[in-house]
Structures are given as C-alpha cells and as structure tokens.
Amino acid sequence: MSGQIFTCQQQVRFGDVDPAGIVYYPRIYNFIHAAFEEVWDIHVGERYYYLIREKRIGFPLVHSEVDFKNPLYFGDRPIVKVTAFKVGQSSLGLRYRYEVGDKVCVDARMTTVCVHLDTLESFPFKDEYRAKFNQLLEGADDQ
C-alpha cells in the first residue's frame, strides 16, 4: 500500500450478535459508519457531529460493496484499516478492512457523497478535507 492507513479498534458487543453468535450483517454497516466517524474525528480533525449539526453537511451512502470473509464474534476486537480508493469532487470512496489476528473478516468499499443537508444536493467538499483524504489514497498496485 502506498498511502497512509487510518487504523482504529472496535469491539463486538453482546447486542451485536445473532443467535448463531456472529455479528448480524446490518450491524456491520453500523460498525463501518462508526469507523467513518472516527476517520473524520481523528484523521481529518473535524467531528462528523459538527459537520452535521453546525455545518449542515452530510455524506450519505450511495454505493457499498461488502465482502464478509470470516465471522466476527462477541468479544472480538477487530482492527479496522481505512484507506481511500476515490477522492472525487463530491464523492468519497473509503475501504474498510476488519482484521482479527491474521484473519480478514470484512472488506468493504463504501462510496458516500457530500450533500447540503437542507437540500440534499451534492456539492464538492472543501480542499482541506480533500487533502486529508488524499493522504489515505491507495496506490494503483493495492488490491
């Protein structure tokens, strides 16, 4: 990988798992969204809460590709590795890899689009944010 990788850790709680003891797939989307907020908060330096409440900007999801490669279990503390596969004008594509030990459990590519919350119209996000996400951009050789 040629760019930076943003890394955080999450924890699978009792309420996240189904009777089979593994994470129910809609919860995976919640985990990914929580990681997205972490990227904003820690990597970009802007709380997502602040974007929404104060700036009236949001990034709704327009496309997702999620591979569930291994189950996540109650008590797991996956390491989440976040990189960018597209930093567009108004769109932002982030990849999230969930690893427990040497196993990849989830590999997700999520495309979100910057919108004005009052009109839900897309618009280009500011260069300051673009520069931060460009730091996470994957190289052409990264799969």
Ligand SMILES: CC(C)(COP(=O)(O)OP(=O)(O)OC[C@H]1O[C@@H](n2cnc3c(N)ncnc32)[C@H](O)[C@@H]1OP(=O)(O)O)[C@@H](O)C(=O)NCCC(=O)NCCSC(=O)c1cc(O)c2ccccc2c1O
């Ligand atoms: C989001 C939209 C308003 C965009 O519509 P628009 O017509 O402006 O889109 P364009 O065609 O001009 O494309 C803009 C930009 O996006 C890229 N793009 C668009 N669609 C896709 C796609 N399917 N896959 C990949 N890329 C796509 C396109 O290439 C352009 O890229 P540039 O970089 O060149 O600018 C409209 O699509 C829309 O309203 N969609 C519905 C969104 C939705 O309901 N999602 C369901 C989940 S909701 C959600 O996730 C969500 C998240 C939040 O964080 C929120 C925060 C605050 C409030 C609400 C939130 C929320 O609902």
